[in-house]
Amino acid sequence: MKILIIGATSAIAIATARLYAERRDHLFLIARNAERLSDLAADLRVRGAQSVACKALNLDEVGAHAAVIAEAEAFLQHIDVALIAHGVLPDQTASATDYKHALNSITTNGLSVISLLTELAKRMQAQRSGTIAVITSVAGMRGRQPNYVYGAAKAMVSTYLQGLRGRLHEFNVHVVDIRPGLVDSPMTAQFPKGLLWSRPEVVANKIVNSVARKQHTVYAPGYWRWILLFVIAIPEALFKRMKF
Amino acid sequence: MELSGWGRFPVVSAEFVEPLDFSSLQMLLASSDPSAKLVPRGAGLSYGDSALAARVIGSRFMDNFSAIDETARTIRCGSGVSLRQLLRLCMPRGWFLPVVPGTANVSVGGAIAADVHGKNHHLDGSFCDHVLDLTLLLANGELIRCSKTSNPELFQATCGGMGLTGIIIEATLQLREVPGVFIQRRSLLAHSLRECFELFEVNSASSYSVAWLDCLARGKQQGRSVLYLGEHVDVSNKRPSQHPTRGWLTVPFDLPASLLNSYSLNLFNSAYFQAKRYAPKSDTVNSTSYFFPLDGIAHWNRLYGQRGFLQYQCLIPDDGAFEAISAILHKVSRAGKGSFLSVLKKMGAANSNLLSFPGPGYTLALDFKFEPGLFALLEELDAVVLAYGGRLYLAKDARMSEAVFKAGYPQWEKFVTLKQKIDPHGLFASQQSDRVGLTQAVR
Numbered sequence: 001m002k003i004l005i006i007g008a009t010s011a012i013a014i015a016t017a018r019l020y021a022e023r024r025d026h027l028f029l030i031a032r033n034a035e036r037l038s039d040l041a042a043d044l045r046v047r048g049a050q051s052v053a054c055k056a057l058n059l060d061e062v063g064a065h066a067a068v069i070a071e072a073e074a075f076l077q078h079i080d081v082a083l084i085a086h087g088v089l090p091d092q093t094a095s096a097t098d099y100k101h102a103l104n105s106i107t108t109n110g111l112s113v114i115s116l117l118t119e120l121a122k123r124m125q126a127q128r129s130g131t132i133a134v135i136t137s138v139a140g141m142r143g144r145q146p147n148y149v150y151g152a153a154k155a156m157v158s159t160y161l162q163g164l165r166g167r168l169h170e171f172n173v174h175v176v177d178i179r180p181g182l183v184d185s186p187m188t189a190q191f192p193k194g195l196l197w198s199r200p201e202v203v204a205n206k207i208v209n210s211v212a213r214k215q216h217t218v219y220a221p222g223y224w225r226w227i228l229l230f231v232i233a234i235p236e237a238l239f240k241r242m243k244f
Numbered sequence: 245m246e247l248s249g250w251g252r253f254p255v256v257s258a259e260f261v262e263p264l265d266f267s268s269l270q271m272l273l274a275s276s277d278p279s280a281k282l283v284p285r286g287a288g289l290s291y292g293d294s295a296l297a298a299r300v301i302g303s304r305f306m307d308n309f310s311a312i313d314e315t316a317r318t319i320r321c322g323s324g325v326s327l328r329q330l331l332r333l334c335m336p337r338g339w340f341l342p343v344v345p346g347t348a349n350v351s352v353g354g355a356i357a358a359d360v361h362g363k364n365h366h367l368d369g370s371f372c373d374h375v376l377d378l379t380l381l382l383a384n385g386e387l388i389r390c391s392k393t394s395n396p397e398l399f400q401a402t403c404g405g406m407g408l409t410g411i412i413i414e415a416t417l418q419l420r421e422v423p424g425v426f427i428q429r430r431s432l433l434a435h436s437l438r439e440c441f442e443l444f445e446v447n448s449a450s451s452y453s454v455a456w457l458d459c460l461a462r463g464k465q466q467g468r469s470v471l472y473l474g475e476h477v478d479v480s481n482k483r484p485s486q487h488p489t490r491g492w493l494t495v496p497f498d499l500p501a502s503l504l505n506s507y508s509l510n511l512f513n514s515a516y517f518q519a520k521r522y523a524p525k526s527d528t529v530n531s532t533s534y535f536f537p538l539d540g541i542a543h544w545n546r547l548y549g550q551r552g553f554l555q556y557q558c559l560i561p562d563d564g565a566f567e568a569i570s571a572i573l574h575k576v577s578r579a580g581k582g583s584f585l586s587v588l589k590k591m592g593a594a595n596s597n598l599l600s601f602p603g604p605g606y607t608l609a610l611d612f613k614f615e616p617g618l619f620a621l622l623e624e625l626d627a628v629v630l631a632y633g634g635r636l637y638l639a640k641d642a643r644m645s646e647a648v649f650k651a652g653y654p655q656w657e658k659f660v661t662l663k664q665k666i667d668p669h670g671l672f673a674s675q676q677s678d679r680v681g682l683t684q685a686v687r
Contacts, residue, residue, distance in 0.1 A: 009264075011305075022332075036265045039308045046309035046319070047333065186264055186305065192245065195496070 001025045002076035004069075006116060007059065007086025009036045011185035012135060015204030016083060021049035028072040029054040031086070051075075059086050060107055062115040069119040078127055081211055082120050084113055084134045089187050095149040102149050110153035114160055121164060124173040131211050132168075133176040134161055135203075138224050140179070142231055145243055158217075165216065176210050177217045178203070181224040196227075247300060250545055251291035252552030253614045253642055256675065260285075262302035266413065272301070273411075274385055276671075281683075283674040284407040286354025287326060289347060291555045292642025293675040294358070294406050301411060303353050309333070310414060317419045318376060323353025323412040328539075330417070331532075339419040340476070340531070342374040348536045353412040358639035359404035359600040362535070363452035363474065366592035370602050372403035373595055378415040383667040387413065401662050404600035406638055408663060408672050408682060424478035427452070427534040430526045437467020437573065441566055441606075444471065444590040451475050452534075458513040459586035459610055460506070460577045467573055469588065470520045472534075479528055494542035501549025504613050506580030513584070538585075548613040553583075556622055557601075557609040557637040558629045559591065565606040568632040572625050576610060579621050583611030598655040598662075601637045609640070619643060641676065649680035656682065 003020045005013050008029035017027060021044040029044075031037050034056035041052040053075045057068055073079060090105035113134065124130040139147055140154030158177055165175035182188070182197045198221055206220035219225040234242070248255040263269040276282065276299070285295035285302045303324035311320040317339055319330065327341060328348040334340055345360040354360075356378060361370040368374075377391035380402055388410075390399040402409045432447075434440035440455055447453055452474035461468045538544050545553065560568040569588070576582050587609045594603035601607075612618055626648045629636065635652025636644050650656055660682060663670075673683035 033265070035267055039265065039310070042310050043308035046312045046321075186262070189262065 001080040002028075002078050004028045004030075004072045004076060004079050004082040006030045006082070006084045008054070009033055009040060010085045010087065010135075011187070011200040012180065012183060012203045012207070013083065013085035014040060015200040016085070016207050017044055018047055019204055019208045020081075021045075021047040021052075024048050024050050026051045026076055027053075028075050030057055030059070030068055030072070032056065032058050059112045059116070060104075062112055065112075065115050065119050069116070069123065073123055079120075079123065079130050081131050081133065082124070083207065083211075084116055084132075086112075087135070087137075087187070089147070090149055092147050092149060105149055106153045106156075108153075109150060110156045113157050117160065117164060121168060121173070125168060125171045129172050131174040131176060131214070132164075133178060133207060133211050135178045135180065135207075136161070138179045138181050138219065138228050141228050142239070174214045176207075176215060178207055178210065178220060179217065179224065180220045181227070247285075247288075247296055248552065249291050249293060249295060249642070250289045251554050251614075251640075251642060252545055252548075252550075253554060254293055254296070254675070255552075256293070256296045258297060259299045260302060261299070262304045264305050266306075269301070269306075269381065269411065269413075270385060273381065273383075278383075278669045278671055281673040281678075282671055283677075284353065284357075284411045284672075286324065286351030286357070287349050289350050289354060290358060290639040292640065293679070294639055294641070295354075296675045297673060303351055303411075306353075306413065307351075311416075317421065318416055319419060320414060320416040321352060322414055323351060323356070325352050326350065327352070327355065334419055335425050335531075338421055338424075340422040340425070342368055342418060342420050343371045344535050345371075346536065347539050348532070349539060352415055352417070353407075356403055356412055356415060357405060357407045358637075359595075359597055359602070360639070361591070361602045363454045363472075363589065365602055366448060366453065366590055367451065369592065369595055370404075370600060372597060372600070374418045375403065376416040376418055378402065379413045380409060381411040381413055383410060383669065383671040397662055398666070400597045401599075401659055403595075404597040405659070406599065406674065406677065406682075408659075408674070408677055409666060410672060422476040424476055425531050426477050426479045426528050427474040427531050428477040428526070429529050429534060430473040431520060431523060432471040432473065432525075433520060434467070434469045434471060436464060437469075437566065437570055440467055440469045440471060440588065444588075444606075447471070447473055448590065453590065455588040456516070457573075457586040457588050457608075458517050459573060459582040460510050460513050460580070461517075462574075462577050466570065466577070468517055470517070474534055476531070477528065493540055495544055495546040498546045498550040499548075501551060501613050501615070504548065504583075506582075509582050509584070513582075516584075548611070551614040553611055553613045554618065554622070554642050555609055555611050555640040556625060557607060557640040558625070558634050559601060559603055559605050559607045559637070560629065560632050560634040561603070561605040564632040568628055568634065569606060569608050571628045572608060572610075575621065575624050575628070579617075581612050581615075581618065581621060583613075586610050598659040599638065599653055601635065601639070603635075605634070607637075609637075638676065638680075644680060646679065646681040649682075 009031040037054045095102040136158045137154040139151040161177045180203045184197045203220040210218040247258045282299040283297040306322040306324035309321045343362045355371045359370045359372045450473040455469045455471040457469040677683040
């Protein structure tokens with residue numbers, strides 16, 4: 001298969017790329033850090049990838065998106081799976097008081113994803129096949145005090161994906177929304193880890209499986225579906241007093 | 245954050261950083277205050293305080309493979325790659341690691357730093373005997389490649405050097421072809437320690453050998469044990485699970501330490517031994533369950549309760565090994581302390597690494613839950629080990645004294661001399677290295 005991974009050096013993306021590499025797939029990787037990208041490309045080749053190419057790009061530069069997707073398509077010929085995995089966890093206190101800070105993180109987590117989706121949708125629609133998988137978050141399902149700026153951007157993407165899924169359906173293009181819970185990755189290095197935390201490999205497995213099975217919205221691990229069902233059911237009068 | 249080893253004793257508060265790539269590691273080293281000590285940490289599976297210090301650098305994200313040579317069967321990878329990941333790459337090719345310890349979760353860097361050994365030490369030596377070369381980041385920021393032939397002194401100090409010479413960045417490993425991923429296992433019952441020793445001697449040509457021992461049996465039954473022998477076999481009609489996976493069993497929380505007492509341990513050990521009488525004497529098992537039985541139970545260290553446990557692993561030279569181990573078992577059973585897993589193994593020749601644990605003789609490993617009075621017992625055991633010219637394994641240790649260490653590792657001075665040359669400010673130091681006198685606790 002031909003796999004495009006955007007935000008390829010995020011912990012979840014690395015673990016996912018490794019699973020595809022073991023299946024001897026072809027990969028095109030996009031991420032900001034050139035050093036980490038080339039190390040990962042070498043790693044994927046050793047693990048079995050048939051071919052790997054990569055492109056270093058700051059994904060906040062939405063003007064460069066069309067060109068980089070074109071480059072990926074030229075390399076892969078046909079994009080079977082496109083995974084969008086990049087994101088940042090903003091400092092909530094800073095982004096709650098400083099609009100610029102909020103805008104930066106919403107650009108990375110939300111607007112840049114929508115820009116990429118726009119480009120990908122065009123090409124997938126033309127090739128009349130393929131799957132777009134996007135890593136959003138359970139944080140997008142209800143605005144919580146400690147991370148609603150992050151959550152709002154993720155909610156924007158999730159809602160966008162629902163509509164896009166419908167639009168691309170008739171073109172045989174599938175859209176998967178992957179909602180991880182708490183993942184032990186560099187992004188969450190500053191948090192103490194407890195029982196509910198998962199390794200990136202667990203989420204990666206879920207991604208590969210959900211893409212293969214053409215699922216719509218998946219929680220990783222699956223128990224987050226039930227946790228969120230509960231979180232959403234909390235009455236707002238009570239929820240607004242909760243600090244978690 | 246709070247950090248501890250696998251034994252969860254001791255626990256220290258440390259600054260823990262896991263760099264994402266080599267540049268950030270270099271920057272971290274360059275910008276760091278040289279007086280704040282630092283130790284590299286792999287998977288954090290040494291039992292005691294080998295990877296504990298005020299500042300700890302984790303290799304978790306240094307886990308890329310960089311090259312594979314299909315004809316020479318060598319792999320070059322980052323020090324954070326786990327043996328599990330390596331086996332995932334090797335097993336479908338019909339390759340296996342020449343040496344594996346009791347868990348596949350350890351990192352390559354950790355395996356080198358502790359020069360770990362496995363059930364085939366008597367024939368194949370330890371992990372570092374199959375390391376072709378490694379790249380080391382020194383305290384001054386210099387990246388240096390070393391092997392048995394280039395910079396051999398540095399290689400011999402780094403292999404088994406507990407991370408004190410620098411940070412291992414990458415290593416090239418020699419793999420070997422095996423007939424199959426299954427192991428033909430033979431289980432031999434020994435009703436006494438003498439019988440167990442005899443079985444080890446008689447079966448010294450067996451590829452893998454290790455004995456489980458009932459550490460609480462007394463009198464004539466002292467040292468009753470089950471010797472497990474193993475050979476790689478080709479079982480083409482069986483479909484191997486080619487990827488060593490983690491099991492699904494887990495210990496989700498700390499069990500009360502009081503569950504482990506002399507009664508329950510006695511019961512377990514007796515039941516295990518009796519059950520083995522009726523178990524098949526020969527069977528074919530998956531290599532992962534043969535080599536890594538405990539990897540199937542996540543967080544098994546929680547069985548020992550919140551206060552953690554210690555593993556005591558000693559090596560006694562052949563001459564006097566029987567007497568020493570007999571004396572140790574006597575003291576342990578008299579104290580009524582001990583564990584599920586007491587392991588005895590006959591080892592082979594030593595290599596030339598300065599601080600490597602393995603050498604000719606017998607090694608005995610015992611687990612003890614942390615409790616008052618334990619250290620007094622362990623000091624009694626130390627006296628036996630020293631009297632017979634033995635040593636303790638640094639990767640398991642959390643409490644040995646400077647005197648016990650220096651008596652067991654006669655090449656320590658050579659190590660310190662070399663370390664002063666490459667790390668004059670003593671940047672790399674662990675709580676353990678300070679304690680045993682490899683580094684200076686107060687500067």
